[in-house]
Amino acid sequence: MVRARVVRTERTSPHFVTVTLGGEELSAFEFLGLDQCTRLFLPRAGQSSLRLPTAAHNGWIAQYYLMSARDKPYVRNYTVRRFDAERRELDIEFVVHGDTGPASAWAAGAVAGEEVGLFAEGVYYLPSPGTDWQLLVGDESALPAVASVLEQAPPDLRAEVYLEVPGADDVRELVVPEGVNTHWLVREDPGAVPGRLASRTVRAALADGGLPEGRPYCFLAGERDLPTGLRRTLVREHGVAKADVTFVGYWRHGRSYLG
Ligand SMILES: Cc1cc2nc3c(=O)[nH]c(=O)nc-3n(C[C@H](O)[C@H](O)[C@H](O)COP(=O)(O)OP(=O)(O)OC[C@H]3O[C@@H](n4cnc5c(N)ncnc54)[C@H](O)[C@@H]3O)c2cc1C
Structure with a gap:
C-alpha cells in the first residue's frame, strides 16, 4: 500500500479527467504496464486524515472490512494510465459520470495536495499465443x-x-x-x-x-x-x-x- 498526493488534474475531454498522483512512496509501486489496475483508496467527506489498511497481498481486504464505517475510505478499481518512475508520478484517467459515484465526484473536484492510497494489482490483457x-x-x-x-x-x-x-x-x-x-x-x-x-x-x-x-x-x-x-x-x-x-x-x- 502506498500513499500519494494529487499533483495536478486535467480535463482530458468533456467526460474524462486525468489525475496525476505523485510522491516518494510511488518508488515502491510495482508497475507492470498494459492495462494494469490499481485499487484506489479515497477519503470520505468529512475525514480529516486518510486511514488505510496496511496488510500486503489480499490481507488488506479483511482489514478493510474490519474498519469502522467512519474510518473506512472508499475503494475503487482504476487503470494505471501512465507511470513515470523517475518523476514518481502516476496518472489515472477517470470517467466523470456524475455525483452519484464517490470516485467520479472526487476526480471532478480533486485539488493538488489531496491524499489517496494505491495498491498495485495485475493485468487482465493476456493475449493467447498463436492468435491471428x-x-x-x-x-x-x-x-x-x-x-x-x-x-x-x-x-x-x-x-x-x-x-x-x-x-x-x-x-x-x-x-x-x-x-x-x-x-x-x-x-x-x-x-x-x-x-x-x-x-x-x-x-x-x-x-x-x-x-x-x-x-x-x-x-x-x-x-x-x-x-x-x-x-x-x-x-x-x-x-x-x-x-x-x-x-x-x-x-x-x-x-x-x-x-
Ligand atoms: C480492472 C478495472 C479497471 C478500471 N479502470 C477504470 C479507469 O481507468 N477509468 C474509469 O473511469 N473507470 C475504470 N474502472 C471502472 C470503475 O472502477 C467504476 O466505474 C467505479 O464503479 C466508479 O466508481 P464511482 O465511485 O464513481 O461509482 P460507484 O459508486 O461505483 O457507482 C455509483 C453509480 O454510478 C454508476 N457508474 C459507475 N461507473 C460508471 C461509469 N463509468 N459510467 C456511468 N455510470 C457509472 C453505477 O452504476 C452507480 O449507479 C475500472 C474497473 C476495473 C474493474
Missing part, C-alpha cells in the same frame, strides 16, 4: 486500458478496436500500430446505458462477416453486460475458444461498487 488478430471492445471506462495496451503494442499488431464514448468530443487520437483499425462509437443519448451501442455494433460486424478471418484474441471490458454478453455471442455463435476471450466487468449499471 485481436478484437478489443470497451465502453468509456475501458478507454484508458485499451489506449494503454495499444500504446505498448508490438508494431505488427493486427486489431479491430471498438470504443464507445458518451460524446463526439470524447473521441481522440490514439497511438496505434499500422494494422489497427479504431472504430469510435459515439452514444450521444445521455439516457442510454454505456456499452449497449458497442455490443450491437460488434454483433452486427460479426454477423456481416465484417471482421478479419483467422483466430482472434478478444479483450472485452466495461459495463458488465458488454463483456459478458459479447463473450457469449463470440463463443456460442462464432466458435471463439473461451481461452481466447478476456472479459472484465468494470462496473454495473445502477449499482455502486461495494466499499
Whole structure:
C-alpha cells in the first residue's frame, strides 16, 4: 500500500479527467504496464486524515472490512494510465459520470495536495499465443486500458478496436500500430446505458462477416453486460475458444461498487 498526493488534474475531454498522483512512496509501486489496475483508496467527506489498511497481498481486504464505517475510505478499481518512475508520478484517467459515484465526484473536484492510497494489482490483457488478430471492445471506462495496451503494442499488431464514448468530443487520437483499425462509437443519448451501442455494433460486424478471418484474441471490458454478453455471442455463435476471450466487468449499471 502506498500513499500519494494529487499533483495536478486535467480535463482530458468533456467526460474524462486525468489525475496525476505523485510522491516518494510511488518508488515502491510495482508497475507492470498494459492495462494494469490499481485499487484506489479515497477519503470520505468529512475525514480529516486518510486511514488505510496496511496488510500486503489480499490481507488488506479483511482489514478493510474490519474498519469502522467512519474510518473506512472508499475503494475503487482504476487503470494505471501512465507511470513515470523517475518523476514518481502516476496518472489515472477517470470517467466523470456524475455525483452519484464517490470516485467520479472526487476526480471532478480533486485539488493538488489531496491524499489517496494505491495498491498495485495485475493485468487482465493476456493475449493467447498463436492468435491471428485481436478484437478489443470497451465502453468509456475501458478507454484508458485499451489506449494503454495499444500504446505498448508490438508494431505488427493486427486489431479491430471498438470504443464507445458518451460524446463526439470524447473521441481522440490514439497511438496505434499500422494494422489497427479504431472504430469510435459515439452514444450521444445521455439516457442510454454505456456499452449497449458497442455490443450491437460488434454483433452486427460479426454477423456481416465484417471482421478479419483467422483466430482472434478478444479483450472485452466495461459495463458488465458488454463483456459478458459479447463473450457469449463470440463463443456460442462464432466458435471463439473461451481461452481466447478476456472479459472484465468494470462496473454495473445502477449499482455502486461495494466499499
Ligand atoms: C480492472 C478495472 C479497471 C478500471 N479502470 C477504470 C479507469 O481507468 N477509468 C474509469 O473511469 N473507470 C475504470 N474502472 C471502472 C470503475 O472502477 C467504476 O466505474 C467505479 O464503479 C466508479 O466508481 P464511482 O465511485 O464513481 O461509482 P460507484 O459508486 O461505483 O457507482 C455509483 C453509480 O454510478 C454508476 N457508474 C459507475 N461507473 C460508471 C461509469 N463509468 N459510467 C456511468 N455510470 C457509472 C453505477 O452504476 C452507480 O449507479 C475500472 C474497473 C476495473 C474493474
